[in-house]
Amino acid sequence: MADDLLQVRDLSTGYHGREIIHKLVLPDIRAGEVHSLVGPNGAGKSTLMRALAGLQRATGSVKLGGRELIGLSLAEHARHITYMPQTLPQGVALTVLESVIGALRASPTGEDAGLGEKAIERRSLEVLQRVGITHLALNGLDQLSGGQRQLVSLAQSLVREPRVLLLDEPISALDLQHQLRVMQLVHELARERGMIALVVLHDLQAAARWSDGIVMFSKGAVVATGKPAEAITPHTLARVYGVRARTEHCSHGMLQIMVDGVLRPDEVPAA
């Protein structure tokens, strides 16, 4: 059903007149699914995310539930899609709860444009509970560890209850436990709320574990898509990352990726 699909067709975008992504087509993403965008540094992953979020000019078509999003104002975009950048800025004198309330107050969200003060407070606190950081509510943002900051950042995005959540490397700087907590939460919320999550990840193991689908991306173009085991193969790894690797399923059925070394330029397979 087109009702709950994110459909990206012929999307082109770039900076200063230089096109980075040209006529990109992504597989349709259904509500409730988590998809990961993987690829080497400089592949254009963040550019794609920013274009999907409406933060930079793009042409083509991005439809959510059949409705065209390209050309909408930021405020209208923000009713449907929330983009979570890699980091929170330093040196901000706000408490955790204030920052989440601030995210909700920035502009009206979906159906609850006229949310009252008390409703805003209650909803913000519920999100903190859900993310498991209620105990940090009144701490200053500057007193938090990197992992805690990332959870707060996630709470700021979730409080707006977006239909599509775009996460740009949410776990790159986190320890193992926080990596798990963030990804598990994203996965659960996607299922519960019917939210679409598109996540940029460098950790292929995590991508394989938490995603319904993988988009492998290189030089502004899609190289492989599909279920984790279909997209992440020795061949695509060699082509996209230039590494010699093997994949197998462990006794729990999870995809494991083992990298044996870097390929010489002449060993990298062409398309």
Added chain:
Amino acid sequence: MANAIEVNDTAAEAASILAAYRRMVARRAAIVLGLAVLCVGAFLLDLVTGPSALTPRQVLSGLFAPDSLTPPQAAIVWQVRLPYALMAVLVGAALSLAGAEMQTILNNPLASPFTLGVSSAASFGAALAIVLGFSLPFIPADWMVPLNAFVCAFGSVLLLQMMTRRRGAGVETVVLLGIALVFAFNALVAFVQFISSQEALQQLVFWSMGSLSRATWANVGMLAVVVAVVVPFSLHAAGQLTSLRLGEDRARSFGVNVQRLRFMALLRVSLLAATSVAFVGTIGFIGLVGPHVARLLLGEDHRFLLPASILAGALIMSLSSVASKTLVPGVLMPVGIVTAIVGVPMFLFLIFRRSERS
């Protein structure tokens, strides 16, 4: 069973945190109210302080019943004390609000009308008017200096404005451009000083010191109108300004049109700063220190930060005005000198505190 207890626990925890949050909000409102009370106090102190032999009681009763004073006394209260004191409050409020908005939209704690060239531009405008004796038809000669200062100050902010709208110019570029403006205008002022006559030079130096003695009811009224018009717009933008502190991309993703927010904020800043500087000359540090004091007191929720910045600026300026009358007995020092003397140690304190934190 264990689950039920856990749910109760989290409900209780949520309730207690919500209560603590509301106490924090109430405390902030109380701090703003406290600042307002201190402002009124400082204003009254400013009003009753001065070289003439008027008692505080005479001054205050003269406000409500002008007939109780002799004509010379009434003139002192109504033509000197009151406009000066009102001007101090208004200029402090305007510069501090301008600084607070600048610091947020440029994401730079050192941004202020003074550090980003607005005051220097105003000095240059005034210098041109004083030294070259510009005049325009239908404009009284008295108004040429403030008018020219206003035009230059406004122009300098518009220049900054254009930079923020240029594609690819980050806020760092804008801050660097502001610093370049300071040097450029200072050099131009020095050049004008170099070619000016002895008499014009003296006038110019006095102008650039920043003094409340140029306060008249007419320019107090004009600045009051500007402040009254601008403040509601600033407060209206408070929510968006707060979200901008979470990062530009994030704020945009939350639906904030950051470019428009910057444009409107810089427009407010140019009106506030240019009008203030045009009437009283260069007043340093209020625009920098006022917002920092407010931030230290109650954080960066702009619903509180902006009013607190306004009040902190007004308070510091009123106290500086009192100090300018009392530091050297019998001498009215230009208030711009006093704010700098008070401001430099505060500025250094803030810088060291900042470097200690990071």
